[in-house]
Amino acid sequence: MRRLLRIPPAYYVFAVLLLILWVARPNMLNLNVMGIFVRQIVPLGILVLGQLLVMRVRSIDLSGGGVILLINYTISSGVFPGASMIFLIVLALATGLAVGLFNGLMVGVRRASAVIVTLAVGIVLVGFVQYLSSGKPPGDVPGMFGDIYNTKLGPVPTPVIFWVVVSAALSLFLSRTVFGRYVTSVGENVQAAHFSGVPVARTVVLAHTLAGLLAGVSALVQTASIAVGSVRVGLDLPILAVAATILGGVVFGRGEGGVWGPFFGVLSFALLFVVMTTFGVDEPGKLIAQGLIILLAAIFYGVRSRSS
């Protein structure tokens, strides 16, 4: 029982959904169809990478929705007319980095509550975008973004490959560098980390900064996926990211888990949409199922913390 509980629930959920699909609609299980569904979930997948990073140092980041919205607005509203794509990308990454750094300084150095700080930052960013747009939807996303988004490498869409590569890079980064050891130490026991000489505050700041950067990347992919800008895009992503991270075996406030558990957590969400769509479930039904999965993750977390 212990052993089984140590495997992230995401793998079980993924396996069950795959089985359902294989029994009910085996013809759906081909790379072309799946590729399109998985591609939709890539922005969430990249946001989750940042989320798992901060959750492993016992923090949380709920500002991702605001970051995505702001970047999406900046690119699609044409505030920088005629700006090159490189400029927009650098601007997006810088925005994410700055927001992450701010979060990190507040949580790591000022020791403010991570939930409140990041939630507040998110709200401020959303409000800022609404102020700029006065409620009207912005214009079109430059076509270049969509063009890249729609490319494929063989049968697999480029965004999916990009997601896998970024995930692998983060996984490697955490397992190979001193920073990865710091993250593990801080997540296991903050006091012990402090007394063994780990720069605890700096580790938390860096984790948040990286999470902000990843939110910026996620925003770019999200923006590329839609041809027309919106003032509502990405707002439900942070809570989904938390859910996928918990589903992936990263326990909130415990500092456990790797990169691939949450990765499959996100894939489970993708499969869930496939299953729901094939069974003809509408948007409200999908929302309910999504909520139930988050609930399941929370319950599972309760079981875990008691059994160990």
Add this chain to the structure above:
Amino acid sequence: MSDIRKAFAGTAALKGVSIALQSGSVHALMGENGAGKSTLMKILAGVHQPDGGAILRDGRQVAFHRPKDALQAGISTVFQELSLLPNLTIAENMFLGREPTTAFGGVDHRRMRREAGKALAELGLALDPGTLISRLSIAERQFVEIAHGIMTDASVFILDEPTAALNAADVEVLNRHIRRLKDEGKAVVYISHRMDEIFAICDTVTVLKDGELVGTRPVAEMTPAALIAMMVGRELTDLFPQRGDAPGPAMLSVEDFRVTERSRPFSLSLRRGEIVALAGLEGQGQQRFVRSLVGQYHPFAGRVTIKDRSLPLPVSPGGGVRRLQAMGVGFVPEDRKEDGLFLGLSVAHNIAAALHSKRSELALAASYHRRIADTMSSLAVKASGPGAAVGTLSGGNQQKVLLGRYLAADIDILLVEEPTRGVDIGAKSEIYRLLRDFARKGGAVLVLSRETVELIGLCDRICVVHNDTIVKEMPAADATEHNILDAALSANGTARTINDSH
């Protein structure tokens, strides 16, 4: 209480202690730190459950599963640790869990304030019962706690070091109330390290040592010297390695150090090849001094030199540990489970933690296979391998892993708190040998421990700390538990005048 036994995590805290409390009598409970006094009283107060033995009340056996059971049986306790809730008022604290209600079922705040005010006034305290606990001084809090404890309608009163934070005038007020309780036919248990109080108000004294009963005597038959002899009376075993040879040059020196604004300055030097102890009664500032070196506390004044480099004070709270590690100083915290080890992580991660900490975040993490294996074998850590989770090891092996972390990281000055807490006797002896080897190879160790015998056996020099300053320094070869206790207790008089003067 008859034949009470209690063990914590495999270490026996009480080994069959019996004690009888008489009504109309004040019973002193004495013994060194860790003798089992507080544990015995916590069992009587229902905080801990005994592993064996029985509590008899008027001849009938009773069992207290929680503090409330004991309270209902008429046993009221003032604990050593302050147990008031800072965000509530004095009145709310005094009635916590037994709030009076109005006819409508709400809390009767008016009655609470009135009765709390009365209780405070009886103790001569001019405090508003509506004041938040967080706004009181430590001494005032202690007094509120006492008021809370002794104003209860109970027949047995336990006072666990109630005077630790009080000055002489307050102690006199307290003594008056203890005598009143005695005249009313109550039984009082009084725990204190202050000799004069024992002889002033107690009728009987029971001495505990290492969880065993040494004896119970009428106070009238005792002298302070005889009492100290009862508390000490243990033979030094051959647990300890040989002491070091003549020490080398100073590696760590502390000059005119004042832990707080009120404490007297002291100096201390730690030389190469030497193990120096900070001894004394518990909580007299030993820990506060050591932890102000790693930045946890802000010392009032002083100069610290480490291997000819000066350490600017105050040390930063966040980076102090790193800074000292960079200077070759390792700090080993007392609570290995909370502050020391990553229990869920491998032995390898625990040992390598300080090694990684020396490097930059973006550097590739070295595996340190050799270093970890060498450390584990030289410390004789018993584990299934470097991958075993530290939490699965025995206490002694956990402690060795913790020490190993600092030994592996090329540290040459160790500041160690409680090197053998909760460790069995075999592992203790091994840890003493490790520390001595470390010193012999050119290191220097500063040790802080509640176990005086350990300090005498292990160290070269002993500094007795009292009231945040060093009151006496002696070679460990000449030190006895008796003269350490004596140095600490006789410093009480001077400490008292310092307390009174403000």
